[in-house]
Amino acid sequence: MRGHRGRRGLHAPPALSVADTGCGSPAACGDGPARPPARRITPGFASGGRGVARYVRSGGRAARHPPRGRDPGGGSRGARAAARARGERSQLMWTVWAYSEQGDTALEVLAAGRALADQSRGIVVSIGLDDPACRIAHGADEAWRIPLPSDAPPPADVAARALLRAMEPEPPDVLLAGATRLGNEAMARVAQSLGVGCATGCTELAMGVGGELAVERRCYGGRLVARQALRGRPRMATVQPRRFEPLQPDPARRGVVRELPEDAAGPAVRVLSAEPRALGHRDIGKARALVAAGRGVRSREDLAMLEALAALLGGEVAGSRPLTDDLKWLPANVKVGLSGRTVRPDLYVACGISGQVEHVVGMRGARTVVSINADPDAPIHAEADYALVGDLYVLVPALIRALQERC
Ligand SMILES: Cc1cc2nc3c(=O)[nH]c(=O)nc-3n(C[C@H](O)[C@H](O)[C@H](O)COP(=O)(O)OP(=O)(O)OC[C@H]3O[C@@H](n4cnc5c(N)ncnc54)[C@H](O)[C@@H]3O)c2cc1C
The missing domain is CATH 3.40.50.620 (HUPs)
Known part of the structure; x- marks a missing residue:
């Protein structure tokens, strides 16, 4: 570490x-x-x-x-006010x-x-x-x-x-x-x-x-x-x-x-109908802890492991763009970054995220950042307060066990 x-x-x-x-x-x-x-x-x-x-x-x-x-x-x-009135x-x-x-x-x-x-x-x-x-x-x-x-x-x-x-x-x-x-x-x-x-x-x-x-x-x-x-x-x-x-x-x-006075003209564009996008229910903008999944996660099923960690931390799962937009394993409204949300949780745990600038701009405001990445040179480690260099499939279960023992 x-x-x-x-x-x-x-x-x-x-x-x-x-x-x-x-x-x-x-x-x-x-x-x-x-x-x-x-x-x-x-x-x-x-x-x-x-x-x-x-x-x-x-x-x-x-x-x-x-x-x-x-x-x-x-x-x-x-x-x-008097000074203003006098010009x-x-x-x-x-x-x-x-x-x-x-x-x-x-x-x-x-x-x-x-x-x-x-x-x-x-x-x-x-x-x-x-x-x-x-x-x-x-x-x-x-x-x-x-x-x-x-x-x-x-x-x-x-x-x-x-x-x-x-x-x-x-x-x-x-x-x-x-x-x-x-x-x-x-x-x-x-x-x-x-x-x-x-x-x-x-x-x-x-x-x-x-x-x-x-x-x-x-x-x-x-x-x-x-x-x-x-x-x-x-x-x-x-x-x-x-x-x-x-x-x-x-x-x-x-x-x-x-x-203010009412607008007599009304909107120039009339909305005929609106259909909500299929989004998840999570509001990652309000979560105090976020466990963010990146391309280092190998399958959709493996996200359950990150959900478990997020639940123990009292937070939510977020994701990088490949997981939300390309693989669609996570809903679009949990994407963090330039084309997604800007978040400022107390704790941000980045799991298998390389730390490209388009992602990092969305999480820089987090109070404490933990990075989990097998590559010691991954840029995400430079953004982290605690950089864990290793396999997320080993480290995330270890964190879950440690937190469960404390509960
Ligand atoms: C205009 C534009 C807007 C964009 N907007 C966004 C945005 O809003 N949000 C966003 O996230 N991206 C955005 N991107 C994409 C961005 O450039 C990156 O491609 C993306 O962030 C990479 O996601 P990633 O880190 O999950 O994947 P990768 O870059 O592929 O990184 C995967 C990481 O996982 C690590 N890893 C692999 N296996 C393991 C393991 N077993 N254990 C631990 N670590 C492992 C690897 O070492 C690697 O560092 C945008 C790009 C463009 C061009």
Whole structure:
């Protein structure tokens, strides 16, 4: 067994230079070739770039709610409102809007927005479908609700129109959304309408010293980290689900609740019928322990061994792409990686998984990683806190026996 400490630091992907996605750049930038020429911007990244990550990690998780009636940055809310009414709008006092159509993601995006708002002594507005009081308790100064005829998430065009209408008097300084399928599409529509850029799938966010929104995003299948700066108004970004921890709720917090006007036009696309995909019942995103099966597992029947280990650990079985997509031994919704789920369990046991980057990007956030692989040079060992080099058909039964003896 080899212990690997600081695996994330050692194997953090190299940084790509910074591209300016400010006003006027193509909307909803992806990894496509139409990106503006890359250039370095050191001012926003005071400590060579890692300061961005440091700020958001501490700000996103440890940020405390401001006392009631106080400006999140320290001044009174009344004084801030008066300053705004007088037109004294500080460049640094950001109004951050945080939108998501999904309840859990809405709270994560809100936490990311709260950290940015606190950094700029500004305010954060949560826009979503869920209970506004809950979002106020989780750190929003204002919670707006998009009215909908049904409980289903709004189609992207409806959400985009609601956001654009809400911006008519004044756009926010920053508009964040969850990087879900609907969230990315809604933001692309908003960005295109406004003619501003949008960085999708961001993993870190911070306010740059020049007032730009500094973001980090993984690109080229997670091999590189792109650091980008967004200028203009609004600075738009979508954030990876499960990247930011929701803030602890404070039921005593007070804020403004608002219902956005109804959408008269209705969705441009009418869904005639929907058939659910054949998926497993497991939600690997919520499991605290995951035992992930890779191509080193020889037959579908052998998965029972991993199920037994997962049950003893109180977790679920997940898998790499060959097992879900090629062999179809596992349902598609338990695939971990670039084209599957991003998971952050307390424990991730990778069994017979080589550790290709497309898989690893989905499990890097796990608190403790155990790799079981016969090949001592398999890349998965470098991602692991505990690397078990050996045959999984020997090691997994041994782990099961050891756990059974302890029960
Ligand atoms: C665009 C794109 C998106 C992708 N998205 C994903 C994704 O979301 N998720 C994903 O997983 N992959 C994804 N892939 C595929 C990815 O590149 C790898 O091919 C895949 O992750 C490999 O799966 P694996 O590690 O299970 O298999 P392999 O790479 O074949 O590794 C099997 C491992 O098992 C070990 N092994 C064999 N027998 C034993 C034994 N008895 N005991 C112990 N160890 C043993 C071997 O040493 C080997 O390291 C994507 C690829 C592309 C191009």
